[in-house]
Amino acid sequence: MVKLKCTDHIFLVKLANQIETGENIERSLFLIDEIPPELHMKLYLGEDITEILTSIEFNYPNILNLLSSTKNAEVEENVKRMRTTAELIRKREEILQEKENAINIQKRRLKIIRYVTLITIAIIAGFSPLFTNIYSLIENGVFQSTFTFFSVLSISFLLVNILNNYFLLKMVNERNMKFKLGIVVILHIGIVIIVNLFLSNYVLR
Amino acid sequence: MKKLKSLTKTLQKAKLSNTSFIPKELLHRLILGKIREHSSYFITQHDLRSINLIGNVALIWSIPLFILFYYLTNRNIIIAVVLSVAMIIAFLFVSGDHVRSKILIRRQEFDEIAFLIINSLSINMLSTQSFPMSVELLTNDNINNEHYQKYFQEILYKSNLGENEDTIIQDGGKMFLSDRYRHIFQNIKRERTFIDSDPEFLLRVKRQAALIEDNIVIFIAVTCLLPLVLSLVLALIMPQDSLSILLLPLIYALFGSYILRYIQNKNFGVQNG
Numbered sequence A: 001m002v003k004l005k006c007t008d009h010i011f012l013v014k015l016a017n018q019i020e021t022g023e024n025i026e027r028s029l030f031l032i033d034e035i036p037p038e039l040h041m042k043l044y045l046g047e048d049i050t051e052i053l054t055s056i057e058f059n060y061p062n063i064l065n066l067l068s069s070t071k072n073a074e075v076e077e078n079v080k081r082m083r084t085t086a087e088l089i090r091k092r093e094e095i096l097q098e099k100e101n102a103i104n105i106q107k108r109r110l111k112i113i114r115y116v117t118l119i120t121i122a123i124i125a126g127f128s129p130l131f132t133n134i135y136s137l138i139e140n141g142v143f144q145s146t147f148t149f150f151s152v153l154s155i156s157f158l159l160v161n162i163l164n165n166y167f168l169l170k171m172v173n174e175r176n177m178k179f180k181l182g183i184v185v186i187l188h189i190g191i192v193i194i195v196n197l198f199l200s201n202y203v204l205r
Numbered sequence B: 001m002k003k004l005k006s007l008t009k010t011l012q013k014a015k016l017s018n019t020s021f022i023p024k025e026l027l028h029r030l031i032l033g034k035i036r037e038h039s040s041y042f043i044t045q046h047d048l049r050s051i052n053l054i055g056n057v058a059l060i061w062s063i064p065l066f067i068l069f070y071y072l073t074n075r076n077i078i079i080a081v082v083l084s085v086a087m088i089i090a091f092l093f094v095s096g097d098h099v100r101s102k103i104l105i106r107r108q109e110f111d112e113i114a115f116l117i118i119n120s121l122s123i124n125m126l127s128t129q130s131f132p133m134s135v136e137l138l139t140n141d142n143i144n145n146e147h148y149q150k151y152f153q154e155i156l157y158k159s160n161l162g163e164n165e166d167t168i169i170q171d172g173g174k175m176f177l178s179d180r181y182r183h184i185f186q187n188i189k190r191e192r193t194f195i196d197s198d199p200e201f202l203l204r205v206k207r208q209a210a211l212i213e214d215n216i217v218i219f220i221a222v223t224c225l226l227p228l229v230l231s232l233v234l235a236l237i238m239p240q241d242s243l244s245i246l247l248l249p250l251i252y253a254l255f256g257s258y259i260l261r262y263i264q265n266k267n268f269g270v271q272n273g
Helices: A008-020 A025-031 A037-044 A049-054 A063-067 A075-140 A152-171 A177-203 B002-013 B024-032 B045-072 B077-128 B131-140 B146-161 B165-175 B179-186 B199-237 B243-272
Strands: none
Touching: A008 A025, A008 A063, A008 A075, A025 A037, A025 A049, A037 A049, A049 A063, A075 A152, A075 A177, A075 B077, A075 B199, A152 A177, A152 B077, A152 B199, A152 B243, B024 B045, B024 B077, B045 B077, B077 B131, B077 B146, B077 B179, B077 B243, B131 B146, B131 B165, B146 B165, B165 B179, B199 B243
8 A cells, every 4th residue: 555645635636637637547647746656657557547546545545436437427527526525525634633632632631530540549449458447347346457468359449440441441432442451450450569568568567 | 362362263163153142132232222223234243243242251151150159158149140140231231332332433434434425426427327337336446444335235236136226225325324415315316416515514523522522521520430439438338358349340330331322322313413
């Protein structure tokens, strides 16, 4: 796949211009400077026009559909339609870009919130043996100082944290979900171990 | 990861993904819900197979889970059943949601390029003057989007079989969510059917962005407060090794995926209008 040196709609407009002046589609491809030289080479060698067009990497692959019948159509009507479609593509790209920007702001917000909740939940998870000791103090009147790191409670904390991050990631259709969830698991376990070490060394000696 | 892949491979070899132990109708309704109606063309065989796989894996896992909980709860059947059922339902919902949102993304991508398809079909109509020929031109080039290509090939197949062209065009319009596009597609045989401006698109995208912004506020409120409060409550009122602790994160899973689903549906509801 070869990339063009310009955006799709500029390519379409230039193609339309060339066709309007009476060139056929092969000639007009020659005359467009933004087409990479290897494609010009292929044109020299006389390769099929549809194959050359399919080897171009368009942002909108459906442009190929648009060009599929330019060979055997009336010039004027065709050119007009190509122009308007190019204009539409340009407008659309602007709108989508705007939307993307709006979503990116949300993404940044969500990222901060994700990390804050992640760390908070992990810290609560680390301190949870303390809380459960309070529970057993109320229940039995005995303050147990046995720390079990691999308890059902810590598993459920991990679950809550993963789920929370999953939902927040899914909300904005983030990519690389597995990788990011992996980071969450590692961070969670790391923070829990650090808090546990702190607890058993400094608080409950 | 490799283990998981090999596991799924062996499961696929055993044709676990082709047949479903849970009734298919129920499973699909549970996971796909409303999108079965408005984007049925975008649900591939692969998606259906992975939904079946999810259902079967959940069922198979329920047995060892039940046995595990049965012994962990000192042979209390009721709690073991409740826990394993909750686990499985949460698994079904969360992983089903993953498949579901993939389908919705595909649908949205199609909506963004639908105008190009209609315009090129209209150019093809101009040059060939016949509907089947122009659809053939549309599907001929190596377009890498298999979903609607398959759809148009089906149209082509139907018209080759000699079905009435007008009914094919009428039915074919159902592919497009937007009323305007549907209308234009259904009038494709007339001379002037061509999308030259698209004011709706701007409005729709703006509304969509606003909706995401609003919903993110709600969602953040829920997803931030709920897990935090949940984890505090978990830590305070439960003993470390009581198994009923496991129920709470699962409830959160159900709740969260329901909210997510609601928001996605709302997103598409707006696109419909």
